[in-house]
Amino acid sequence: MGPGPSDVHPRILEALSRPTIGHLDPAFVGMMEQTKALLQYAFQTENALTMPVSAPGSAGMETCFANLVEPGDKVIVCQNGVFGGRMKENVERCGGTPVMVEDDWGTAVDLQKVEETLETNPDAKILAFVHAETSTGAQSDAKELVALAHAHDCLTIVDAVTSLGGTPIKVDEWEIDSIYSGTQKCLSCTPGISPISFSERALEKVRNRSGKVQSWFLDLNLVMGYWGSGQKRAYHHTAPVNALYGLHESLRILEEEGLENAWARHRKIHLALKAGLEAMGLTFIVDEAHRLPQLNAVSIPEGVDDAAVRGRLLNEYNLEIGAGLGALAGKVWRIGLMGHSARAKNVLLCVGALEAVLSDMGAPINTGVTLAAVQKALQA
Amino acid sequence: MGPGPSDVHPRILEALSRPTIGHLDPAFVGMMEQTKALLQYAFQTENALTMPVSAPGSAGMETCFANLVEPGDKVIVCQNGVFGGRMKENVERCGGTPVMVEDDWGTAVDLQKVEETLETNPDAKILAFVHAETSTGAQSDAKELVALAHAHDCLTIVDAVTSLGGTPIKVDEWEIDSIYSGTQKCLSCTPGISPISFSERALEKVRNRSGKVQSWFLDLNLVMGYWGSGQKRAYHHTAPVNALYGLHESLRILEEEGLENAWARHRKIHLALKAGLEAMGLTFIVDEAHRLPQLNAVSIPEGVDDAAVRGRLLNEYNLEIGAGLGALAGKVWRIGLMGHSARAKNVLLCVGALEAVLSDMGAPINTGVTLAAVQKALQA
Numbered sequence: 169m170g171p172g173p174s175d176v177h178p179r180i181l182e183a184l185s186r187p188t189i190g191h192l193d194p195a196f197v198g199m200m201e202q203t204k205a206l207l208q209y210a211f212q213t214e215n216a217l218t219m220p221v222s223a224p225g226s227a228g229m230e231t232c233f234a235n236l237v238e239p240g241d242k243v244i245v246c247q248n249g250v251f252g253g254r255m256k257e258n259v260e261r262c263g264g265t266p267v268m269v270e271d272d273w274g275t276a277v278d279l280q281k282v283e284e285t286l287e288t289n290p291d292a293k294i295l296a297f298v299h300a301e302t303s304t305g306a307q308s309d310a311k312e313l314v315a316l317a318h319a320h321d322c323l324t325i326v327d328a329v330t331s332l333g334g335t336p337i338k339v340d341e342w343e344i345d346s347i348y349s350g351t352q353k354c355l356s357c358t359p360g361i362s363p364i365s366f367s368e369r370a371l372e373k374v375r376n377r378s379g380k381v382q383s384w385f386l387d388l389n390l391v392m393g394y395w396g397s398g399q400k401r402a403y404h405h406t407a408p409v410n411a412l413y414g415l416h417e418s419l420r421i422l423e424e425e426g427l428e429n430a431w432a433r434h435r436k437i438h439l440a441l442k443a444g445l446e447a448m449g450l451t452f453i454v455d456e457a458h459r460l461p462q463l464n465a466v467s468i469p470e471g472v473d474d475a476a477v478r479g480r481l482l483n484e485y486n487l488e489i490g491a492g493l494g495a496l497a498g499k500v501w502r503i504g505l506m507g508h509s510a511r512a513k514n515v516l517l518c519v520g521a522l523e524a525v526l527s528d529m530g531a532p533i534n535t536g537v538t539l540a541a542v543q544k545a546l547q548a
Numbered sequence: 549m550g551p552g553p554s555d556v557h558p559r560i561l562e563a564l565s566r567p568t569i570g571h572l573d574p575a576f577v578g579m580m581e582q583t584k585a586l587l588q589y590a591f592q593t594e595n596a597l598t599m600p601v602s603a604p605g606s607a608g609m610e611t612c613f614a615n616l617v618e619p620g621d622k623v624i625v626c627q628n629g630v631f632g633g634r635m636k637e638n639v640e641r642c643g644g645t646p647v648m649v650e651d652d653w654g655t656a657v658d659l660q661k662v663e664e665t666l667e668t669n670p671d672a673k674i675l676a677f678v679h680a681e682t683s684t685g686a687q688s689d690a691k692e693l694v695a696l697a698h699a700h701d702c703l704t705i706v707d708a709v710t711s712l713g714g715t716p717i718k719v720d721e722w723e724i725d726s727i728y729s730g731t732q733k734c735l736s737c738t739p740g741i742s743p744i745s746f747s748e749r750a751l752e753k754v755r756n757r758s759g760k761v762q763s764w765f766l767d768l769n770l771v772m773g774y775w776g777s778g779q780k781r782a783y784h785h786t787a788p789v790n791a792l793y794g795l796h797e798s799l800r801i802l803e804e805e806g807l808e809n810a811w812a813r814h815r816k817i818h819l820a821l822k823a824g825l826e827a828m829g830l831t832f833i834v835d836e837a838h839r840l841p842q843l844n845a846v847s848i849p850e851g852v853d854d855a856a857v858r859g860r861l862l863n864e865y866n867l868e869i870g871a872g873l874g875a876l877a878g879k880v881w882r883i884g885l886m887g888h889s890a891r892a893k894n895v896l897l898c899v900g901a902l903e904a905v906l907s908d909m910g911a912p913i914n915t916g917v918t919l920a921a922v923q924k925a926l927q928a
Contacts, residue, residue, distance in 0.1 A: 170570050176568040176790075181567065185564050187561065189553075190550050190553060191553065222740065223602060223603035223765070224602055224765075224786050224787075225785070226786075227765045261762050261763065352786055358788065360787075360791050382762050383610060383641065384606065384634065385604075385607045385609075404606075405604045406552065406604050406606075406730065406739040407739065408739050409740075410791075411788065411790075414790075488570045
């Protein structure tokens with residue numbers, strides 16, 4: 169129950185151990201086509217370039233920046249947590265100029281500040297932001313941010329690592345230009361693969377670059393020779409065959425449940441966790457309107473030893489919860505309810521174990537009331 | 549029996565399906581340390597920076613180039629197949645200037661040409677070459693190439709994607725500065741991970757760069773915060789946990805067999821395949837002195853339909869062999885005997901199926917003599 173990897177469904181673990189076949193085998197190519205279609209469903213898009221990058225989410229982020237940012241491009245980057253900072257690094261390393269819009273960690277991106285920054289930077293080419301900040305648990309308004317960007321003739325790069333499959337993302341309806349995610353969050357797959365989707369408008373910029381993409385491995389002009397829909401697949405790199413068996417299975421599970429049902433489940437299980445934690449007296453750092461159901465950042469009570477609590481949860485209850493990152497290190501715990509982890513039994517385990525450990529360590533919490541609060545929320 | 553992925557050992561498939569734990573879990577960190585030590589054994593090195601990159605071999609290649617090549621650096625690149633060309637692309641995309649040493653596909657890198665090029669380019673910083681060309685089956689003399697480079701004050705980047713675990717590589721004894729490999733060849737693991745090793749001398753160049761590494765994801769200065777040996781692991785990216793279970797298991801299998809025994813097995817099984825193919829009248833494109841045991845490039849007999857033969861092998865015998873790449877497309881088949889695929893039963897299947905399909909298609913081959921030739925070689 170950390171910030172990802174989440175619990176992996178047994179069907180996915182089984183899929184990973186299927187015999188490895190060649191990355192150009194017709195049977196494998198058939199599975200690639202299915203995977204692309206299932207990802208289109210997950211992203212709610214008809215974008216032809218919707219595919220998994222053969223590396224973790226950080227490489228998905230770099231795929232977006234390395235392909236879309238050209239040297240000299242001005243890129244407006246919203247930062248309200250760790251991953252906006254990583255976006256800034258990406259812009260700089262691609263030779264672009266980042267213009268930062270900073271918001272407090274734990275808050276959503278401020279639309280008005282973004283609009284002002286777009287207005288004062290009419291030469292900006294791209295707006296980049298994190299939809300669901302894994303480091304804080306805050307969700308920003310992707311639809312409105314994209315609308316603002318387009319009103320100022322900017323393309324958008326959207327980080328959906330933690331949101332895909334957990335809260336609504338509608339790539340086509342919201343007119344997102346490029347987006348990346350990870351497999352190890354609400355898709356409940358193993359880490360190591362990054363689904364991406366690029367609109368025709370974004371691809372236009374990639375095709376018309378004046379210079380080559382600085383990464384050979386991530387150059388979409390080359391990758392599409394293998395992942396594109398032509399009859400002939402050109403070898404680019406050797407695909408991570410078994411990891412893609414896992415992703416394929418995880419997307420089938422998502423399709424069987426239905427996206428809307430998955431979103432509703434994440435919300436319901438989050439409300440149960442919230443009820444238990446609040447009954448104990450713990451508080452969230454994100455205001456209710458912007459709180460992610462799948463990533464719960466909880467303030468560590470005064471005087472409580474962060475590492476000691478996490479160590480005891482791991483050793484005594486076989487339960488991992490996440491530490492704070494960056495500015496929030498030592499100040500919050502991050503409790504993930506992602507994908508297959510978003511289940512009633514996990515909420516019971518987590519609040520029960522936290523109550524036991526915190527009360528044993530003399531922390532100032534309410535005891536004996538959490539279980540009833542969780543049960544009530546689950547029955548609501 | 550293509551050019552990789554090779555057959556994956558059942559123990560590795562089983563390892564892949566173990567429950568996913570967190571990438572910062574102490575149990576996982578312990579496995580990371582073991583994996584680094586096992587990779588040091590496989591590479592025959594004590595280099596502290598010996599670790600798996602979380603992406604396929606192409607990303608391992610890019611890790612070497614992106615970290616070591618600075619804008620303006622002159623890099624001598626040896627090309628005798630597909631992968632030298634990819635190295636050239638990497639140099640250019642890193643802002644370096646490639647100086648090419650070209651040799652015919654199917655031959656080894658010519659030491660004299662390399663020496664002359666080093667002499668006429670005293671300002672060159674790096675020599676890059678492919679130890680075992682997967683596209684042709686030719687092996688070059690890594691030890692001598694490194695010695696030449698060092699005599700001219702150049703660092704070396706060595707592609708050992710297909711050699712690691714199949715033919716001798718001695719990173720420390722040969723004084724290789726940086727090297728990358730893949731998991732899906734002679735380690736018989738699933739594709740998707742790239743083992744690398746950097747010497748202290750190479751790391752010195754990385755640390756003293758005047759600008760940042762252009763890839764955030766592959767920047768070793770950052771990656772080492774997670775994979776380094778300090779007590780505290782800093783999150784960089786989410787490691788591909790299950791894929792690393794697989795790599796760890798594959799390296800344990802290699803250690804159990806012993807590197808020297810693995811090299812000898814690859815050679816013995818190659819000689820059996822060679823005996824069968826030659827008895828049939830087929831010929832290798834690489835001369836015997838530079839032939840890789842694990843990658844057998846065989847000329848397609850005149851008038852034989854390449855794709856039809858490979859299609860029948862796949863559909864009738866469930867056997868994949870590789871097509872030619874680049875200049876060799878349509879001219880050769882590439883038969884892999886890598887890792888767990890390097891077994892007597894595979895040789896029998898391959899020569900038997902090839903004989904059946906080719907004779908049925910009326911190709912000019914000898915029939916009825918291959919089995920005895922294979923058996924004789926296996927008993928030698």
